[in-house]
Amino acid sequence: MTTSSAPGKIILFGEHAVVYGRPALAVPVTQVQATATVSENSRGGIMIEAPNINLSAELSRLAPDHPLAAVIHSVFSTLSISNPPACTVYLQSTIPVASGLGSGAAVSVAIIRALSAFLGQPLPDEQVNALAFEAEKLYHDTPSGIDNTVVTYSKPVYFIKRKPIKTFHVGAPFTIMIGGTGISAPTKESVGAVRKLWEADKPRWEKVFTRVGEIVWNARQAIERGDIAELGRLMDANHALLQAMTVSSVELDQLVEAARNSGALGAKLSGGGRGGNMIALVEKENAPEVARALSSAGAKRTIVTQVA
């Protein structure tokens, strides 16, 4: 039997513009995890058990482009295994689905690692990342690759599409409060909506994406020198540009406002938007107050994570 776990992730800065080649900053969230366990079974065939999403099926009964089936097939084909042994892939996850916390990428990474180890050929990170990226394309057509990269390497990432992975130094630890709207929002839809805007007026949106890229670069420098106040201002500025891209929502804006009014240094939506999560930069002492304000403003859950 083999088991592997992968963390969730949050994007600190730069979502959406990252799809158009601008940089983004993201960090793992280890408080939530997806876990895959692969074990021999005596009934034959390859079974997938994912109680979180009410799935219990034989691999051969799932469509080949079902994200879980596709990941499993990709491991077999990478390892040139044409006759896989009978086994059960059991999935458990505490990462809320379609919430901007990278649940799809984490499930893929956990399966790829557990299954390749079960088959006696554990894959190196680079290949795990490449296979998880292929699976991301099934969740939405034009992924930047940021989710699978942060989840695979489980470290803070300064990410530019198709460029080698770069991590960044954190000058002083800071605390992020994640507030969930409880509204499930597939990344595919918000990414598609931004693409439509861009196609209708490329010069305008390229300028907006460039402005986001500058914010991301400034945020990286603020993080490296430990300038938390500046980081908060940059979050607010990034949120305003995400609103312009139409990927915020009434619920996200309410949570962002509530966080700012209760003492957060800055706040923005995080991930695809139109639901899912927002994040707020908080000081440890006022974290409970911000959490209370978020709950009264409609947050379905809050998670506190330290970036260090």
Ligand code: MEV
């Ligand atoms: C999703 O977590 C982040 C987006 O920028 C999409 C992507 O980068 O693939 C919205």
